[in-house]
Amino acid sequence: LTGLIKNASQVYVMGHKNSDLDSFGASLGVAKIAQGYGKDTKIIIDFDSIEQKTKNVAMMVKTNPKYKGMIISASEAIEHIVKDTLLIVVDNHKPSLAISNALLDRVKNKVVIDHHRRGEEFIVAPVLTYLEPAASSTVELIVELCEYQNIDLNMNELDATIMYSGMLIDTNYFKQRVGVRTFQSAAYLKELQANV
Numbered sequence: 493l494t495g496l497i498k499n500a501s502q503v504y505v506m507g508h509k510n511s512d513l514d515s516f517g518a519s520l521g522v523a524k525i526a527q528g529y530g531k532d533t534k535i536i537i538d539f540d541s542i543e544q545k546t547k548n549v550a551m552m553v554k555t556n557p558k559y560k561g562m563i564i565s566a567s568e569a570i571e572h573i574v575k576d577t578l579l580i581v582v583d584n585h586k587p588s589l590a591i592s593n594a595l596l597d598r599v600k601n602k603v604v605i606d607h608h609r610r611g612e613e614f615i616v617a618p619v620l621t622y623l624e625p626a627a628s629s630t631v632e633l634i635v636e637l638c639e640y641q642n643i644d645l646n647m648n649e650l651d652a653t654i655m656y657s658g659m660l661i662d663t664n665y666f667k668q669r670v671g672v673r674t675f676q677s678a679a680y681l682k683e684l685q686a687n688v
Contacts, residue, residue, distance in 0.1 A: 493620060493637060496603060497526050500578035504569050504599070506536040506591050508584035512543050514629045516550055517658025518582040518605070520651055521634035523562065526580075528643045534564045538591045549654055558648070566592030573598050580605065583630040585623065586613045605633055607662075628674040629662035631655045635677035652686035 497503060503526040507515030519535045526533040537550050554563040570592070579599040581590065585606045590596050596615060603620045607627040627633050635655065638645055659678060663670050666678075682688060 493525075493603065493622075494529070494641070496578055496601065496620060497529050497531060499576065500526075500531060500601065501574055501576045502532040502534070502572070502578070504534050504536055504577060504579045504595070506566075506579060506581050506595065508589045509538065509541045509591055510543060511537065511541070511546050511550075511591075512583075512658070512661060513546050513549065513654065514631055514658035514662045515583040516546050517655040518630035518634045520553070521631060521638060521655050522580050522582055522605070524645045524647050524651060525634075525638060525641060526578075528641060528645045533562070534569060535562055536566050536569055536591050536595065537563050538566065541591065549657070553650070553654070556650070558650075566595050570594055570598060575600070577601065578603065581615060581618075582606065582634070584608070585615055585621075586611055587615055588613060590615075605637075606630060607633060626671070628669045628671070629659045631658040631662070632674055632677045635680050636673070639680065647684050649685040649687060652681045652684035656681045656686035656688060 505519045505522045523533045553559050578601045580603045582605050585604045602618045604618045605622045607630050609625045
């Protein structure tokens with residue numbers, strides 16, 4: 493993943509339609525990794541297809557000066573695709589659930605990071621697939637990837653809190669589908685000052 497990010501001129505991160513906090517939190521975590529390597533990174537959000545609580549959080553991020561220009565629409569992203577754009581799809585591997593099929597079709601280099609069981613429908617020809625159904629949430633997978641980076645990810649309290657919220661929602665407040673790795677990821681986010 494690090495190599496693909498380093499070789500890209502820009503990175504787009506996209507969750508799924510009706511985005512929840514796991515999808516958005518994972519997008520934010522991946523964006524922080526890509527930014528850590530100095531890449532121009534954008535998160536694709538469709539404000540017409542998003543859960544209300546996630547929409548409130550995404551608007552909070554969009555209007556925060558620290559994240560200026562980081563959240564864009566799929567149509568804006570399509571206008572700026574270049575040959576070495578990298579698209580990282582999180583919390584989803586089905587084209588029918590993608591925020592933008594046009595973006596999937598136009599970007600050659602795609603990465604899929606997801607915690608759902610693999611279905612028959614799958615994004616065509618990703619250059620990297622990280623599918624781990626044993627994980628509680630996609631945020632859990634992203635936190636583990638964060639721990640492997642040898643750079644400062646510059647994660648702030650808001651990033652950590654949003655990611656922690658994504659884990660909470662997908663585990664029903666740590667009551668379902670949790671394991672040791674889940675709590676290790678939660679502890680990592682708590683160390684980053686996640687407001688629990």
